Amino acid sequence: MTDSTSSKSDQIISLLRFDAELYAELINSCNFEGRQIINFETDDDLINEWQSKNLNIVAIISKSDILGKYGVNLIESLHKKNLPAVPVILIGKHMDKNLRKIALSAGITDFFTRPVNFEHIEKRVNFLINNWADLKTNLKTKPITTYKTPFGKRAFDIFFSGLALLGLSPVFLVVYLWIKLESKGPAFYYSFRVGTGYRVFKFYKFRSMYVNADQRLKDLKHLNQYNIDAAANDKQTTVAADADSLCNDCLSYGKCQFPLYADKVRWCEKQYIDSRKTMVGSAFIKIKDDPRITKIGNVIRNLSIDELPQLWNVFIGNMSIVGNRPLPLYEAEKLTTDKYALRFAAPAGITGLWQVEKRGKGDMSEEERLMLDNTYAQNHSLATDLKLIFKTIPALLQKENV
Template sequence: MTALANGTTYRVLYVEDDPQMAATFNRAFGETASITIVTSLEEALFCLDADPSIDLVVYNDRLNSASFLNRIKDKPNSGRFSTILLTGEGSIDLGAEPYHGRVTDVFHYGYSEAAFQTRLSYLILKKQYAEKKQVVESEGGEHKHTKVRMPIGKRIFDITLSFFLLLMISPILLVVAILVKLDSKGPIFYGSKRVGMGYKVFNMYKFRTMRTDADQMLASMASKNMYNVKKAEEPVDQICDECQLVGSCQRPLFLDDKQVCEKVYFRNEKAKAMFSKFKEDPRVTRLGKILRNTSIDELPQFYNILRGDMSFVGNRPLPPYEAEKLTASGYARRFAAPAGLTGLWQVTKRGGAAVSDQERIQLDVLYAKKYSFRTDLMIVIRTLKAVWQKENV
């Protein structure tokens, strides 16, 4: 069972009145976390009051989840545990009440245990990271917080330059805003959640360059991802070398009513790209191609810099689904550097250069270890030379 920094285990409260589903859940995740199973809303509320160490509530939507979420919102410890819903509904709007701010994720009945395990492992790693930031160092019993901070000189530079640039380019921003509105239906600006320095989540703003249905098109474009590993997936019915020696699969995993080798499945999952980027992206509008090739679409991010969400130079802030894949200690180091409008990766591997997600991570980690005013100045100069791209990427 996974141990946290303080030696305790990750506590899960599973609310389910179906004995078979409860037994399946306990079998699948009992070695990862300490699981307590209750069968009703009232039992769940009692357990949360009696045990403040619960880290995650997994709640079957069929057992009146709306009432549960409304009743926990005023509990003093409601902010310290996460909630995942299991549902048979087609979709749930997590931005609506009572789900907003209270539900971390939604899984549909018949979900992949491997997918749930990935989510559970991320939540455990996230808590471990938070605990390590507040670990007690031995001498004197004093608490030393290892919170990452942007250097004061870098912050002053960012505030001064971003304010000056926003003032100077305000006429350009106005003209582009009008053109975006005339070019295609949808909002002028596109704001999306990004994870930056110290895992801080913020809204990053750009001029909209894509169609309004771009997110729905993403799943059908996976084969065109530039970061895809150029290695064919192993057949799911193939067994690993160890199992072949025995003559049968020793680690069976059941997905979509089919038996697969667990080792082969996770080898395929590991080979999938961590990032998404496309050449000649069909989701981009006519005006969007021009804005992207000239980097004009990123001008609104001067506002993010002024706010302190980002810096002029740093590691590109990632969408949450990409950041969740980089929780291992070697990868997480990239989040020790400020989020940036441009950075070492952009000027080193921009345009037509072949790049893998591992190379991108390594460049991000290198910047986090070495960044300085001199490094930033060199990156800014190289960025200015690379602004006019030759390829639509």
């Protein structure tokens, strides 16, 4: 446990995911009054070391955006392990008033945007540590999740997902073998998604693309169906955006910011460049006849079999059978305005209103999709969910090669 009277030389400021350049800048620029500095690669490393060695950690500085894996999600991880409350400071790129509310509600103490003013960080961190005993008594946090699954809905989710996982186990085996035989790479992967109340969790799917799909994405952005109309009106802007290198955007952080994980394989999911450029583009991306998709990928996507591993997400409580689709971090960061934040007040689900209402019609705009998400958030009920479940089967059978 952290003791305010302990020697400063015994106190530790934990850094999380600092690349070599940022680490060197902070060490050379900041005077933390003799406290130790330890850099951790992941939150698991931090938590394991903290618990096993009883480290006297007095502050955490994480290089992450608010909705990133090591942003508000870090607070939840620390709470689950019953670790002492310490100041948590984020260094990231994206900030607006609604993101700020999310961060403060979750327990993030402060946020600095890059490029970093290290003088400000030094003053702020030292102040927080030296006065934390008084500050934390007035610190009020509330859970990020604004929606709690009713008992009946949760019981249905457990029963349905458990029964489906058992009954579909032969399908899982066949698809697993087919994916492994067709292309190199793991059959399953997970990425981080934002669900109810902007909660971040691991989202599981069957792999339907080649592992190097991200390397081809920058050459395919002009095919994004959600951006076709915008491209027709502003071709010059689209060409400029496509010319930028996807990987170079992540270089500012020192590593990929939007990875997919499977076993020891990791590849990039990032589909846009920095947020300032993407703010004028679509929040979603779909490419017709996408050449990045494998043969088995086309089959399992058209039949929505690639979604089956999400039954595990439902079983463990991250999702529900019916709800609004959880979004990748970079999409969720664009939907924190008052107009769209309502969608995150509903349960995250495998199927939902927009899937059954618009899938296969080919005329769904991004705005329509978002408004349907808001509509579901305002009007969902058990009766509505059951209707949507019965409508899902014919929606899945519609042919739409996107």
